[in-house]
Amino acid sequence: MRRKSILITLVVVVCFTCSGCFLQAAIQDGDIIKYTMFIGLNDKDTYTQLISYEEAEKKVSNIALKYVDGFTVLSAKGAYKDGKGIITNENSLVFQFLYVTGEQMKSIMDEVLKELNQNSILLEKQKVNCEFYEGVKP
Numbered sequence: 074m075r076r077k078s079i080l081i082t083l084v085v086v087v088c089f090t091c092s093g094c095f096l097q098a099a100i101q102d103g104d105i106i107k108y109t110m111f112i113g114l115n116d117k118d119t120y121t122q123l124i125s126y127e128e129a130e131k132k133v134s135n136i137a138l139k140y141v142d143g144f145t146v147l148s149a150k151g152a153y154k155d156g157k158g159i160i161t162n163e164n165s166l167v168f169q170f171l172y173v174t175g176e177q178m179k180s181i182m183d184e185v186l187k188e189l190n191q192n193s194i195l196l197e198k199q200k201v202n203c204e205f206y207e208g209v210k211p
Contacts, residue, residue, distance in 0.1 A: 103202040108170040108178050111195040112185060113151055115163040126164055129189060133166055136184045140177045145169040171203060 112133065116123045124132075130146060137144055147167040154160050170178065182194050 103204045105171060105201060105203065106175075107199045107201045107203075108173060108175075109197040109199070110166075110168040110170070110178070110182065110185075111149070111151070111197070112166045112168070112189065112191065113153075113163045114165060114189070115161065116190050117192045118190065120161055122164060124189070126166075130166055132188050133168065133185055136188065137168065137170075137181050139184075140180050141170060141173045171201075 112129075114122045114124070114126065114129050126148060130148075134144075134146065145168070147169070149165040149167050150162065151165045152160060152162045178196060182196065185191065185194060
């Protein structure tokens with residue numbers, strides 16, 4: 074019985090070790106998930122923008138930096154048609170994240186939904202290959 078539990082433990086350790094090796098190799102090769110978060114700035118109850126673009130960007134940036142080390146933010150304009158066919162135009166924030174996890178993204182979005190009084194946030198996930206370029210070394 075003891076031999077069997079030792080064998081099971083050994084198999085589990087080897088599996089986790091190998092999966093870590095594959096993950097590390099993927100990161101070294103530059104294959105990662107890029108997350109792009111699209112946030113409309115219209116309040117979900119009034120369908121109008123109640124806070125300025127600058128204030129919204131600052132709030133989302135502060136929330137994001139509690140969970141990740143960095144991001145890129147862009148301004149955008151979006152439009153959507155609701156269930157009644159009413160077209161709504163709105164200013165939007167677009168945040169892009171690299172080298173983060175899905176759990177970090179969920180934590181950010183949970184807070185942003187409440188802070189900006191939103192129904193939803195669109196999250197795009199894309200497998201990309203990237204690297205930091207630091208120039209030619211002498």
